[in-house]
Amino acid sequence: MKKIVVAPDSYKGTMSSIEVCDIIKSAIKTVDNTIEVVTVPIADGGEGTVDAFLSAVGGQKVYVKVKDPLMRDVQAYYGVLKDGETAIIEMAQASGLCYVEQDKRPLEATSYGTGQLIKDALDKGCSKIVLGLGGSATTDGGVGAAAALGVKFLTSQNTQIPLNGGGLAQLDNIDASEVDKRLSNVKIMLACDVDNPLYGEIGSARVFAPQKGAASEDVEVLDTNLKHYASVLKERLGLDVSEIKGGGAAGGLGISLLAIAQAEIMSGIQVVLETVHFQDIIKDADFIITGEGKIDGQTKHGKVPVGIARAAKLLGIPVVAVGGCFGDDYMGIFEEGIHCVFSTINDSLSFEEVKKTCRKDLYHLVVNLISFYKI
Amino acid sequence: MKKIVVAPDSYKGTMSSIEVCDIIKSAIKTVDNTIEVVTVPIADGGEGTVDAFLSAVGGQKVYVKVKDPLMRDVQAYYGVLKDGETAIIEMAQASGLCYVEQDKRPLEATSYGTGQLIKDALDKGCSKIVLGLGGSATTDGGVGAAAALGVKFLTSQNTQIPLNGGGLAQLDNIDASEVDKRLSNVKIMLACDVDNPLYGEIGSARVFAPQKGAASEDVEVLDTNLKHYASVLKERLGLDVSEIKGGGAAGGLGISLLAIAQAEIMSGIQVVLETVHFQDIIKDADFIITGEGKIDGQTKHGKVPVGIARAAKLLGIPVVAVGGCFGDDYMGIFEEGIHCVFSTINDSLSFEEVKKTCRKDLYHLVVNLISFYKI
Numbered sequence: 097m098k099k100i101v102v103a104p105d106s107y108k109g110t111m112s113s114i115e116v117c118d119i120i121k122s123a124i125k126t127v128d129n130t131i132e133v134v135t136v137p138i139a140d141g142g143e144g145t146v147d148a149f150l151s152a153v154g155g156q157k158v159y160v161k162v163k164d165p166l167m168r169d170v171q172a173y174y175g176v177l178k179d180g181e182t183a184i185i186e187m188a189q190a191s192g193l194c195y196v197e198q199d200k201r202p203l204e205a206t207s208y209g210t211g212q213l214i215k216d217a218l219d220k221g222c223s224k225i226v227l228g229l230g231g232s233a234t235t236d237g238g239v240g241a242a243a244a245l246g247v248k249f250l251t252s253q254n255t256q257i258p259l260n261g262g263g264l265a266q267l268d269n270i271d272a273s274e275v276d277k278r279l280s281n282v283k284i285m286l287a288c289d290v291d292n293p294l295y296g297e298i299g300s301a302r303v304f305a306p307q308k309g310a311a312s313e314d315v316e317v318l319d320t321n322l323k324h325y326a327s328v329l330k331e332r333l334g335l336d337v338s339e340i341k342g343g344g345a346a347g348g349l350g351i352s353l354l355a356i357a358q359a360e361i362m363s364g365i366q367v368v369l370e371t372v373h374f375q376d377i378i379k380d381a382d383f384i385i386t387g388e389g390k391i392d393g394q395t396k397h398g399k400v401p402v403g404i405a406r407a408a409k410l411l412g413i414p415v416v417a418v419g420g421c422f423g424d425d426y427m428g429i430f431e432e433g434i435h436c437v438f439s440t441i442n443d444s445l446s447f448e449e450v451k452k453t454c455r456k457d458l459y460h461l462v463v464n465l466i467s468f469y470k471i
Numbered sequence: 472m473k474k475i476v477v478a479p480d481s482y483k484g485t486m487s488s489i490e491v492c493d494i495i496k497s498a499i500k501t502v503d504n505t506i507e508v509v510t511v512p513i514a515d516g517g518e519g520t521v522d523a524f525l526s527a528v529g530g531q532k533v534y535v536k537v538k539d540p541l542m543r544d545v546q547a548y549y550g551v552l553k554d555g556e557t558a559i560i561e562m563a564q565a566s567g568l569c570y571v572e573q574d575k576r577p578l579e580a581t582s583y584g585t586g587q588l589i590k591d592a593l594d595k596g597c598s599k600i601v602l603g604l605g606g607s608a609t610t611d612g613g614v615g616a617a618a619a620l621g622v623k624f625l626t627s628q629n630t631q632i633p634l635n636g637g638g639l640a641q642l643d644n645i646d647a648s649e650v651d652k653r654l655s656n657v658k659i660m661l662a663c664d665v666d667n668p669l670y671g672e673i674g675s676a677r678v679f680a681p682q683k684g685a686a687s688e689d690v691e692v693l694d695t696n697l698k699h700y701a702s703v704l705k706e707r708l709g710l711d712v713s714e715i716k717g718g719g720a721a722g723g724l725g726i727s728l729l730a731i732a733q734a735e736i737m738s739g740i741q742v743v744l745e746t747v748h749f750q751d752i753i754k755d756a757d758f759i760i761t762g763e764g765k766i767d768g769q770t771k772h773g774k775v776p777v778g779i780a781r782a783a784k785l786l787g788i789p790v791v792a793v794g795g796c797f798g799d800d801y802m803g804i805f806e807e808g809i810h811c812v813f814s815t816i817n818d819s820l821s822f823e824e825v826k827k828t829c830r831k832d833l834y835h836l837v838v839n840l841i842s843f844y845k846i
Contacts, residue, residue, distance in 0.1 A: 383846050414846040422817040435846060436839035442797040442814030444822040464811035469843065471758050471789040471810060 097470065100124055101381045101413075103136040103374075105365075105400035107389035107420050110454050112144050113137035114151050119455055120385055120418070123462035128470065134377055138400045140364035141287030141345075142230025143192075146175040146184045149226070152372050154178040160216045162209035164195040165233040174213050182224040182371060183217035185210070187346050188231030191240070193308060196233045200309025202318065203262035205234040207349050211244025218278045226367055227353070229288040229346035235261040235305050235318045237294065237325040238352030246275040247356055261301075261347065264321035270332050275356050284359035287367040292344035294337055294351055295322040300344030308347075322348055329355060365403030374407055383414040383435075385462070391437055392423025405433035418461060420454060438465065472845065475499055476756045476788075478511040478749075480740075480775035482764035482795050485829050487519050488512035489526050494830055495760055495793070498837035503845065509752055513775045515739035516662035517605025518567075521550040521559045524601065527747050529553040533595065537587040539570040540580035540608040549588050557599040557746060558592035560585070562721050563606030566615070568683060571608045575684025577693065578637035580609040582724050586619025593653045601742055602728070604663040604721035610636040610680050610693045612669065612700040613727030621650040622731055636676075636722065639696035645707050650731050659734035662742040667719035669712055669726055670697040675719030683722075697723055704730060740778035749782055758789040758810075760837070766812055767798025780808035793836060795829060813840065 102120045106113040117135035124133050139148035146157065155177035164170040175184035188194065190209030210227075217225055234240065239249045240259040248271035249257045257263040292298050301310070301318035310318060325348070329335045337343055337351050342361040353359040368374070378384055386404040388395065395401055395417075405415045409432075417429065417437040426437065440457040441450055450457075477499075479491040486494075492510035499508050514523035521532065530552035539545040550559040563569065565584025585602075592600055609615065614624045615634040623646035624632045632638040667673050676685070676693035685693060700723070704710045712718055712726050717736040728734040743749070753759055761779040763770065770776055770792075780790045784807075792804065792812040801812065815832040816825060825832075 416843060416846075419817075421819060436842040438813070438836075438839060438843075439817035441816045441818065442794075443816065444796060444825050445819060447819045450819050461813075464813060465843065467811040468791060468813075468840065469846070471791075471844070 097128065097131055097382050099132040099134065099381045101134045101136065101378050101384045103138060103384055103386050103404050104418070105138045105140070105388040106144070107454065110389060110420065110451050113139065113148055114144065116387065116458065117151070119458050120462050123459045124466050127463055127466040136368065136372055136374065136377065138365055138368050139228065139287070140230060140289045141228030143186065143188060145186045145228035145230070145287065146173065149177060149184040149371065150175050152368070158216065158220065160213060162190045162212040163206070164209055165191050165205035166196060166201060167206065167208065170195065170209070172209065172213060174217060176217070176220060176222065181222055182226065183220070183222040184226045185213050185217065186228040186230070187349060188228070189213065191234050192231045193233040194231070196309070200233070202235055202305050202308045202310040202314050204260050205308065206236050206240030206260045207232070207234045207238050207347065208240035208244050208259055210349065211241035214241065215245055215276065218276060218282065223282055225282060225284045226371055227284055227286050229286055229349060232346040232349065233308055234347035234349065235301055235308060235310070235322070237261070237264060237322055237348035238350065239264065239325070241349060242352035242356055245279065245356065247272050248274065261318045261321055264325045267325060267328050270328060272356055279357040282357065284353055284357050285367045285370070286342070286350045286353065286359055286361045287364045288342045288345035288350065288361060289364050290345050291341045293339055293341065294326055294343040294348050295319050300348050303344065304347070363403065365400050369403065369407050375411060378408060378413050379411055381413055383416055384408050385416050385418055387418035389420040390423050391417055391419035391421070391426045391429065393425030393428060395426060396428040396432060401434060402429055402432045405429070409433035416465070418458065420450070472503065472506055472757050474507040474509065474756045476509045476511065476753045476759045478513060478759060478761050478779050479793070480513045480515070480763040481519070482829065485764060485795065485826050488514065488523055489519065491762065491833065492526070494833050495837050498834045499841050502838055502841040511743065511747055511749065511752065513740055513743050514603065514662070515605060515664045516603030518561065518563060520561050520603035520605070520662065521548065524552060524559040524746065525550050527743070533591065535588060535591045537565045537584035538581070539584055540566050541571060541576065542581065542583065545570060545584070547584065547588060549592060551592070551595060551597065556597055557601065558595070558597040559601045560588050560592065561603040561605070562724060563603070564588065566609050567606045568608040569606070571684070575608070577610055577680050577683045577685040577689050579635050580683065581611050581615030581635045582607070582609045582613050582722065583615035583619050583634055585724065586616035589616065590620060590651065593651060593657065598657050600657060600659045601746060602659055602661050604661055604724060607721040607724065608683055609722035609724065610676055610683060610685070610697070612636070612639060612697055612723035613725065614639065614700070616724060617727035617731055620654065620731065622647050623649065636693045636696055639700045640692070642700060642703050645703060647731055654732040657732065659728055659732050660742045660745070661717070661725045661728065661734055661736045662739045663717045663720035663725070663736060664739050665720050666716045668714055668716065669701055669718040669723050670694050675723050678719065679722070738778065740775050744778065744782050750786065753783060753788050754786055756788055758791055759783050760791050760793055762793035764795040765798050766792055766794035766801045766804065768800030768803060770801060771803040771807060776809060777804055777807045780804070784808035791840070793833065795825070
């Protein structure tokens, strides 16, 4: 055995994907220090996305002063990979719920600071931007971010609207003539793990605004305003954004970027696989270890282990999934290219107890698996 | 991969060792039908010992009418292996607690019927007898069984004592002149998994008689009587049985057999390994799968997986342990020759819930392990 690639998701509620990688690598090395172990912690666009990419590829963090959701100055960071061309940005670093936990104002929150992070990456000469859409405080359709990049959102009196979900009600026209020209040469990959559209029954406001502090009347206002934004985009720019999957992520942030840049909404796993050149990494691996906290019927529907398995299947590389636990119908994952699946649990314990032992359990499971494989 | 030997203990409280073997075999065959699977369910001398041996080696059951613990006629069976020479007897088939559940009489219960089973095996020409000591209703020191084989237990008036734990108080002399002569050519392996001596603080009466219905005053009588039996054995036959480990198993049954036959007290696993010629079975195996319900610090102390591992280590055959769950300090088993260990549990569940899913879980675990091994 020469090489194992370790590419897990986080174990939700217990361990980050970086931590899972470190534990699995350490377990493999304990059994056989000669095995090459390449770790690719998978980021989903939420918190930890920058760290995961930097851990997988290498690079550095860039710190910038930007505006938080309520336009206060904060220090945020993003990552630049070692190729010097790829920026990894978490929108939550500038526009996250973390800044307003004590004072949520869903109608006022803006994504302006996220636009500033993008602008800073352009200033650094980045030609590829990964933008993680998790953890936002905003429901502004991304007009804040677009404004930071030069777009003017105007009322019927030709004044700028408030750059937030409440302000969208006054939107009458969009002037993109002064948009940052560098955007036309930059590829933006919007990493998100939800399919929700911009507005409507399962749109951004109805599904996500309550956790951002929106009371039911706020939700209605925000949903109406996002729908109005879509109608202005259609009327003024000829864009129909009503059915874009993931358009509702991060308060609709992706919609503005799709309108003004060469952007694409992708799953977190797709973005990672493409950005780290996963096919190159795995092509000489004996097998891949992936995993997530709970492996169940949902795993089959595009979650990390199956995303890894599909990529590996193309090269005929076997995939082993290591889960915290199994849920209903997990057997479906075998059809997707996962060869076998193991649980870290080894006693009758409550989830609270399992959380305490999961690191040790994961380590021991992998030690035992590698020992078994080497028989 | 050509051959796997499956040699597990029962999973206490959930599955017999035969059932565990069947599930593991079926899982292996599901992944690769060309693998030869040899199953050796391990018997501990208790209920299921005959079935386990017949399942591992082949042979047939012999049905005999014998006396139960209260001297009533019952139909019991023992096994004769296909070599025609080895009898497998469970003492509980004749003298078990099962016959007196509704009417326990610890002072009256006799092992007479067990002696009848042994006699029947001699009549069939068996030269090797495995006698499982689990599940007895008796605390008679085995005088019942020995009497059925021709030994006379006499009072000071030269009359026969009652052949039970209460009757031992009247024992003054032992006349073995008419013992069944065939016993001198027969090897009796007494299979037992306890170390308790015949009498004393951790002797047969104090530790086991309460579960056979003895009130505290009965326990004292029985312990005194067993000690008296030991003193008569010493005085009349020159035998010191006071410190024999396992002498307290099955109400002291082994003591009488040690006195009148070529008997040896052995652990269940030792008896199985010797009887089935385990070294021959495993010598061309790729690896062995063993296991038990809970793998913990105790496992190291002579329980089945470690017994299997020690036997396998002599031939350099790797051993994989598959447990229901892990307990404290299970890591010690690695020093004994177990290569790796896996738990069937795969979710946060109570033991009651685990019991319901354990068959399916064991099956899936082994399917996944074999799939992994074949990568």
